[in-house]
Amino acid sequence: MFVGIDVGGANTKIATSDGFVDSLYAPLWRNKECLYAVLSEINHRFGTKIEAVGAVMTGELSDCFETKREGVLQIKEALATTFTFKALQFFDINCTFKAGSEVDKDPLSFAATNWLASSTLIAEQYKDAIFVDIGSTTTDVIPIVGGDIKAKRTDLERLKTGELIYSGVLRTNIAALLKKIAICDKGEECGVSSELFAITADAYLVLGYITEADYSCSSPNSYAFSGRENEEKSRVSAMRRLSRVVCSDLEEIGEDGAVSIAEQVKKTQVEELITPIGRLKEKYGLETVVATGIGDFIAKEAADSLNIHFLPLSSIYNRNVSATFPAFAVAKLLENVLYGHR
Helix, strand or coil: CEEEEEECCCEEEEEECCCCEEEEECCCCCCCCHHHHHHHHHHHHHHHHCCEEEEEECHHHCCCCCCHHHHHHHHHHHHHHHCCCCEEEEECCCCCEECHHHHHHCHHHHCCCHHHHHHHHHHHHCCCEEEEEECCCCEEEEEEECCEECCCCCHHHHHHHCCEECCCCCCCEHHHHCCEEEECCCCEEEECCCCCCCEHHHHHHHHCCCCCCCCCCCCCCHHHHCCCHHHHCCHHHHHHHHHHCCCCCHHHHHHHHHHHHHHHHHHHHHHHHHHHHHHHHHHHCCCEEEEECCCHHHHHHHHHHCCCEEEEHHHCCCHHHHHCHHHHHHHHHHHHHHHHCC
16 A cells, blocks of 8 residues: 655645545644654554555645754654654655655755645646646646646745645635625725634635535634534634624624625635636646646636636546545555556
């Protein structure tokens, strides 16, 4: 069994090459030591069935680390400490697997590589496409031309080019997306509170694009729901949080007002994705969007608006694999590499 692990700042995702996937909540910024417990759980779950482990990461950006270099090395150490008797390989920015000793030599070559694992697997199957992965926190927009990944290799450079959009469908602060909000059908606009009152998970729960089970992160006011977590992630609670974004409540703006805010969140995220997809379509003549991630419905609307063919990977694999695709991709790539050497 080949296992892929994607260590993020909020969630650690695991997958096997035969399609088992899971996502474990592990907020490194709160306690980076929690990663050891999560990795131990993975090791215990599969035990001696594991032939090899492939790893990618983005958690090195968590502010519990002073630098990305420190983050990579500590995440590597947690993985190496846990999987001591198994082949452990790390995926680097050159799309190759390396042993832990190579991570020590050049840590930054292993930072933020989860999108590269996904893109490498996609490039083997779709030679000319715009690969879009919309997750809980970020969105990747990757041009693949003739089987080559044309994107920049660091997050900083990808932010400059629009190949990385730092918003997702669960953890993004609504105030980071909307600067003005139209209130109901009166055509009036108002400013937005910059407090962390609501997140995109609230918007998409209200609109029905995600379920309470999909709401895998903590709500902004989770501290107020001790002992009644189900109520925390109810549709009504989400609408209350959305109403606070405009310093209001449901008594004042009503359900229609909260739903309107949620719809404006979705419209904004679709529009911010249309721009880079359109640019890549024109630059490379690409006519297909291959999409994965829990937010692929946003990619569909963006592709449809540009009249580009849309292919969701959830229709080929399944929704769970699509939602944890980097972990699945690194497991499959490692399996292909090691089997190829036998």
